[in-house]
Amino acid sequence: MIACYLSDGKFETTSHKDFEVVAQDVNVGRERLAALPLDVIIKILDTLGKNILKNPEIDSVPGVSYISLWLRRENLERICRFNYTDNRYLDGFCITETHFKMMAQPRGIVCHWIAANMPTLGFFSIVQALLSKNGSLVKMPPAYAPLILSLLGELPGISVNYKGSTYTGNDLLGAIAIVTFEGRSREASEQFSQVADCRIIFGGAEAVRAIARLPCRDHCETIIFGPKYSFAVFDRIYIESPGFTKSLDRFVRDIAVFNQMACSSPHVLFLEKSRYQVEEITSLLGEAFERLPAALRMQDIPTSLSAAIINARATYLLADKKNCVASKNLGWTILTGGDTCLEEPIQGKCIFIKEVNTVDEVIPLVNHKIQAIAIGIPDLMKREAFAKAVTSRGADRIVIPGTIHDFILPWDGIMTLNRLVRWVILRDDQGSQV
CATH class of the missing domain: 3.40.605.10 (Aldehyde Dehydrogenase; Chain A, domain 1)
Incomplete structure (x- = not known):
């Protein structure tokens, strides 16, 4: 009926x-x-x-x-x-x-x-x-x-x-x-x-x-x-810039909106090596999560998703060369380390962080299932070269942090x-x- x-x-x-x-x-x-x-x-x-x-x-x-x-x-x-x-x-x-x-x-x-x-x-x-x-x-x-x-x-x-x-x-x-x-x-x-x-x-x-x-x-x-997949890439100059901490507030909002259920939700953040250790950036990211409005920080989580988050946290805490930083509840989770890859999405504000020598290491990971990539690459020539490379492999939208969910046309190409x-x-x- x-x-x-x-x-x-x-x-x-x-x-x-x-x-x-x-x-x-x-x-x-x-x-x-x-x-x-x-x-x-x-x-x-x-x-x-x-x-x-x-x-x-x-x-x-x-x-x-x-x-x-x-x-x-x-x-x-x-x-x-x-x-x-x-x-x-x-x-x-x-x-x-x-x-x-x-x-x-x-x-x-x-x-x-x-x-x-x-x-x-x-x-x-x-x-x-x-x-x-x-x-x-x-x-x-x-x-x-x-x-x-x-x-x-x-x-x-x-x-x-x-x-x-x-x-x-x-x-x-x-x-x-x-x-x-x-x-x-x-x-x-x-x-x-x-x-x-x-x-x-x-x-x-x-x-x-x-x-x-x-x-x-x-x-x-x-x-x-x-079905599509989205992620983010920040280069060294962007990470070391004065406005980097503020940009993390915009990035965590990208993660939190729709509780990572949308195709435009980022699941992995690739960081080009800089003078900051991954642990320092993870700490800043955690603070940004805590600054989210309560409505975004405390979204309802189904039982099956709760189990997946708990399992991922335990796996990363027990593994060598991996780590997990998370809220006391299941509000947000940061998983660091592991291979340079696009991890299977968990959702529920779970973000994977990978450190790379150069942003170009990310390019081979891109295929036609990639919808959006939020990039922090201040240099115009480097930004356009990266965008040309990843869009030629199938990515549809190259955006800046805080705008990944903006419904602009074309959409999915x-x-x-x-x-x-x-x-x-x-x-x-x-x-x-x-």
């Missing part, structure tokens, strides 16, 4: 045996959405970003303050320009340098499979569908639905004026449906896949493979955001909005004949 929490602009929980009715509602809503000027969609989303900070039940949730910043008008306009080159393509045919006009048409219904590692992920995916004027049919973990519904629940109260006409958040809301169903249900999964004009899949390797194999329409576009539209042409009757 399919549970639907939002459809046709109504926040009502309903049950369905298939997706026919829900898909019809999304289709009607997306046609209304497609008729809106892109500027109107952006103005409504900008207002939404401001309004969610005024709701005390939402603004304290980790990640919501960033969503508010991300929804700023200038940021959304920039994202669209970056993907479409000219935002006018979303609203109608525009002349190009050739003898025809071009327009970006939405693909239709986008079916989103949302992974269970990041509570706000579904919201970012929905907004990208809105910015490409697509309808959204979103399957998400039941535990995350209340947060997303709370965010979207601010839309009905939004009203904006544009060129003498009034538009409301309901004009966006009608193009969205939120559902849950048992992922192991082959029948429900196939039905969900077959109503899609585009599929966006977030998940681990096994889940991604299973979903990608589901039958779909011949014209369906599939965008996959599979994909210009998502560009993939969410079809580029269509209108031949100019006055153009030259071939």
